[in-house]
Amino acid sequence: MSFSTRRRVDLLPYALVTPLTLFIVGLALVPAGYTIVASFFRVQELNPPTTFSGLDNFRRLFSDEAVRSSMANTALYVLVGVTLSTVLAIGMAVALQHRFAGRSILIAVLILPWALPGVVEGIVWSSIWDSNTGLLNSLLSSVHLIDHYQVFLGQNQLLTILAIELVQVWQITPLSVLLVLAALQNIPGDLYEAAKLDGCSSWSVFRWVTLPLARPGITIAMVQAVIVTLNVFDQPYVLNGAASTGASLTMQTYFISFQNLDFGEGYALSLLITLVTLLVSFGVFKLVYRPVEF
Amino acid sequence: MKRNSPWLRRMGVLFLLVWSLVPLYWVLNISLQTDAQISAKPANYLPPTPSLSNYLALISGTGELPDAIRRSMVNISVECGVATVVTVLLSTLAAYAFARMTFRGRRILFYSVLATMAFPAYTTLIPLYRIMTFFGLVNTYTGIILVYVSGFLPLATWIMYNYMSSLPISIEEAAQVDGASRMKVLWHVVLPLARPGIISTAVITFLFAWGQFLFPLVLSSDLSTQPLTVVIAALQGRHTVPFSLLSAAGVFAMGVPALIAVTLNRYIVSGLLTGSVK
Numbered sequence: 001m002s003f004s005t006r007r008r009v010d011l012l013p014y015a016l017v018t019p020l021t022l023f024i025v026g027l028a029l030v031p032a033g034y035t036i037v038a039s040f041f042r043v044q045e046l047n048p049p050t051t052f053s054g055l056d057n058f059r060r061l062f063s064d065e066a067v068r069s070s071m072a073n074t075a076l077y078v079l080v081g082v083t084l085s086t087v088l089a090i091g092m093a094v095a096l097q098h099r100f101a102g103r104s105i106l107i108a109v110l111i112l113p114w115a116l117p118g119v120v121e122g123i124v125w126s127s128i129w130d131s132n133t134g135l136l137n138s139l140l141s142s143v144h145l146i147d148h149y150q151v152f153l154g155q156n157q158l159l160t161i162l163a164i165e166l167v168q169v170w171q172i173t174p175l176s177v178l179l180v181l182a183a184l185q186n187i188p189g190d191l192y193e194a195a196k197l198d199g200c201s202s203w204s205v206f207r208w209v210t211l212p213l214a215r216p217g218i219t220i221a222m223v224q225a226v227i228v229t230l231n232v233f234d235q236p237y238v239l240n241g242a243a244s245t246g247a248s249l250t251m252q253t254y255f256i257s258f259q260n261l262d263f264g265e266g267y268a269l270s271l272l273i274t275l276v277t278l279l280v281s282f283g284v285f286k287l288v289y290r291p292v293e294f
Numbered sequence: 295m296k297r298n299s300p301w302l303r304r305m306g307v308l309f310l311l312v313w314s315l316v317p318l319y320w321v322l323n324i325s326l327q328t329d330a331q332i333s334a335k336p337a338n339y340l341p342p343t344p345s346l347s348n349y350l351a352l353i354s355g356t357g358e359l360p361d362a363i364r365r366s367m368v369n370i371s372v373e374c375g376v377a378t379v380v381t382v383l384l385s386t387l388a389a390y391a392f393a394r395m396t397f398r399g400r401r402i403l404f405y406s407v408l409a410t411m412a413f414p415a416y417t418t419l420i421p422l423y424r425i426m427t428f429f430g431l432v433n434t435y436t437g438i439i440l441v442y443v444s445g446f447l448p449l450a451t452w453i454m455y456n457y458m459s460s461l462p463i464s465i466e467e468a469a470q471v472d473g474a475s476r477m478k479v480l481w482h483v484v485l486p487l488a489r490p491g492i493i494s495t496a497v498i499t500f501l502f503a504w505g506q507f508l509f510p511l512v513l514s515s516d517l518s519t520q521p522l523t524v525v526i527a528a529l530q531g532r533h534t535v536p537f538s539l540l541s542a543a544g545v546f547a548m549g550v551p552a553l554i555a556v557t558l559n560r561y562i563v564s565g566l567l568t569g570s571v572k
Contacts, residue, residue, distance in 0.1 A: 012476060016391035017403060019384045020447055027444030028410045031421035038421070088313075095306025106307060108559040109314050115555035115562070117505040119523045120547045123530055123540060124321045133537070135320050138337035149335075170317065175566060182567050202302075231414045234507045238527055250416055250508070257420050258512055266420050274417045281412075 039271045043264035050264075057268035066244060067252050067269070073161060074230060074249045078280070080165040081172070081229035086222055088169070089176030093217075094210065096177070097184045114174035122238030125167040129153050129239070153240050160245040167235045172228055176221035183217025184210065188294055212290070219289040223281045230277045249273050318548075321541050325349070329536035348542035359535065362517055362525050363543050370521035370547075372435060373510075374503040377442035381450050381499045382492060384443070389454035390480050394466070404455075411448045416508065423512050433515045441509055446499045453498070456568040457491025458484065494565030497558050504551050522547045 042053040061067050092110070096103060113121065128135045129152045137149040152163045187210070195205045233250040240246035242255065250273065257266030324332050325348050326341040352363050391397070392404050422441055423432070431437030461484065469479045485492070507523045514520045526543050529535045555562065 010395070010397065013391040013395040013397040013400070016387040016395075020388040020407065020451060021403060023384070023440075023444045023447050024407055024410060027422065027425070027440060028418060028448075029406065031418035031425065032410075032413060034421040034424075035417055091306055092310050095303050095310065098303075100303075104560075106310060107563065108556050110310060111555050111559055111562060112314055112318065112552060115501050115505075115551045116548045117507065117523045117551070119505075119507045119527045120544045121317075123526065123544050124317050124548075126530070127320060127324055127537065127541065128317060133333050133335075133337060135337060138335065142336050170313070174314075178563055178566055227414055231416055233416070237507075238530060241531070253416065253419070254508065254512070258423075263420055263424070270417055270420060274414055277414050278412065 035267050035270050035274075038264065039268035041264055041267075043267065044262050053264065057265045058272070060265055061268055061272070064252075066247065066255075067249070069244045070247045070249045070252045073157075073236075073244075073246060074232070076158070076161045077165050077168070077232050077236075077248060078226060078229045080162060081169055081232075082222055082225040082284075084165070084169045085173045085176050085225045086218065088173050089180050089221055090211075090214070090218065092173070092177045093180035093184055093214075094206065096181055097210075110177060111174045113170045114172070116171070118168070118171055118234035119238050121167055121171055122235045125163075125170070125235075126153075126239055129163050154243050154245050157245045160240060160243075164236050164239050164246050165229070165232075167239065168229065168232055171235075172225055175224060179221040179224070180214055180217045183214040186292075186294070187213045213292055215288060215290050216292055219285055222284050222288055226281050226284055227277055230280065231273065318552075321544055321548075324538055325541040325545050327538055329538045332538050348539050349545075351539060352542055352546065359529070359539070362529075363522070363546070365517050366520050366522040366525040367546065369435075369514075369517075369519055370504065370523070373438050373442065373519075373521055374500050376435070377439045377446070377503045378496055378500045380439065380443050381446045382496045385447055385450035385454045385495060386485070386488070386492065388451050389458050390484060392451070392455050393458040394463070394484075395476075407448050407451055411452070415445055419508065419512060422509075426513060432513055433519050435519060438510055438513050438519060438521075441513060442503050442506065445509075446502055450495045450499055453495050453565050453568050454488070454491055457488055457494070461487050490561065490564070493558065494561040494568075497554060497561050498565045501551050501554060501562070 039057055040052060040054060041050050042056065043050050096106060096110075127133070131137065131149055131151040131153075134149075134152075136152065137146070140146045141149065153160050191209055191213075192205065195209055200208070231250050232248045233254070236246045236248050237251055242251070249269065253266050253269045253273065256262050256269060323339070323341055326344045326346070327338060328343075328345070328347070331338055331342055352360050354360075388407075392400065422444075426432045426437040426441070429437075431440070465487070466479050466483055469483050470476070474482070505523070506521070507527065510519075510521050510524050511527075514524065517525070522543075526540070526547055529540055529543065
């Protein structure tokens with residue numbers, strides 16, 4: 001685009017990318033590198049000095065009862081969250097696949113839960129799960145499914161995790177729907193015409209046309225879901241506090257670093273969560289993704 | 295149209311409406327009742343005597359709690375507003391360079407920016423807190439805004455890059471032949487054309503910033519900088535705060551993003567899709 005033939009270094013692009021570079025290097029790459037290095041050091045705010053400690057931080061993590069139970073909790077959050085959000089997203093995307101009156105209003109309604117703060121959503125749902133005044137208890141006892149109000153949060157571990165994760169699923173499913181919907185809209189209409197001419201049932205059209213061709217979209221949706229569920233914080237923090245029935249790994253990072261002020265162990269746990277997130281995302285990608293060509 | 299059976303689609307649509315709206319209806323319903331009314335068994339599915347008193351208590355009431363809500367609303371607006379403006383500005387400049395210029399280090403820088411998106415945001419939580427402590431920026435607007443901008447810049451740059459790359463280059467070339475400098479071309483030609491992309495980037499950045507919780511929980515220690523999300527979560531832990539009042543505060547925190555989501559959803563959808571597909 002430049003007509004100059006002189007070999008002068010063009011400074012404009014460097015000027016344009018410098019602010020971005022400073023932010024990314026200074027506040028993303030350097031801190032990320034710092035997390036890796038510092039997880040092998042003993043860094044305790046109240047108990048200096050900082051010294052190299054090898055794998056000691058990791059050893060302490062794995063012998064910490066609270067961290068171990070949070071690992072199990074987080075695994076359940078991921079399992080429940082990824083499965084549920086993916087199934088719901090495919091269902092809703094198919095419902096929205098073809099144009100009809102009111103579809104754009106539905107999409108506006110659909111993205112509402114995605115757009116709202118997770119913490120506030122936790123408070124909204126606590127008024128549904130509440131054991132004294134909650135909507136769910138009221139509805140269940142109205143139809144006589146229960147004869148007295150139940151406690152959903154904080155007693156049974158599996159129930160607690162389901163109730164909390166449902167709140168996160170509520171928040172993350174809209175994005176998954178959009179991703180699957182975008183993939184569905186790439187499917188050429190004549191494939192459906194051909195399937196119809198061959199006399200396929202709606203189920204076999206879904207099973208053999210829609211589902212395989214939506215795989216790229218489903219993959220991205222699942223990877224997104226893995227990343228956010230593995231790092232869940234807001235919903236369990238608000239709905240169940242520090243209780244071991246629902247505490248997540250990110251919550252432990254917060255408690256270890258900012259309540260116990262044991263930054264070394266906090267770095268180690270951050271690094272662990274990051275590595276597991278990358279590994280599981282990659283695994284899901286490998287498992288689900290198939291290239292699609294039309 | 296007739297491809298999937300209409301009643302099945304209707305069920306799906308009905309489910310979507312119930313799923314998205316019932317929890318929101320429920321918090322509105324509670325916020326319009328008194329604390330005594332919300333303890334009714336079975337619950338009041340409609341407010342028996344709808345009243346805005348919870349909202350008025352927060353808007354014009356005196357005391358520690360309404361003061362905290364009002365102050366934190368100012369805080370969240372300042373933090374999200376400034377972070378959005380800075381993010382959009384810097385990502386637009388960088389995206390223009392990435393999309394339209396060649397320079398040494400372009401590829402490696404571009405891919406480094408994209409690579410940071412693959413990492414969970416909380417990877418850098420502790421080091422960012424330590425950096426902000428070191429520079430005395432904990433519990434300042436500047437500290438929170440710097441962290442937000444660094445977190446949202448990669449996605450913003452990616453959305454702007456894709457949008458600018460999709461614009462026809464011929465108009466820009468014509469302007470350059472007419473003697474316009476590249477910055478003039480950016481300002482007078484590219485920016486007007488890229489308006490939808492800029493709106494997408496701004497809206498998505500603002501919504502992400504508005505929803506932040508763990509970062510400000512760590513980075514702000516008192517009401518001088520705590521955003522609404524942090525204050526509401528702290529109130530929830532105190533059993534002395536009536537739940538109907540807390541619900542009204544929750545509606546305040548959801549009002550702004552809900553309004554944006556409903557009115558600008560077209561830009562959110564297109565931005566999110568360029569942001570994550572490809």
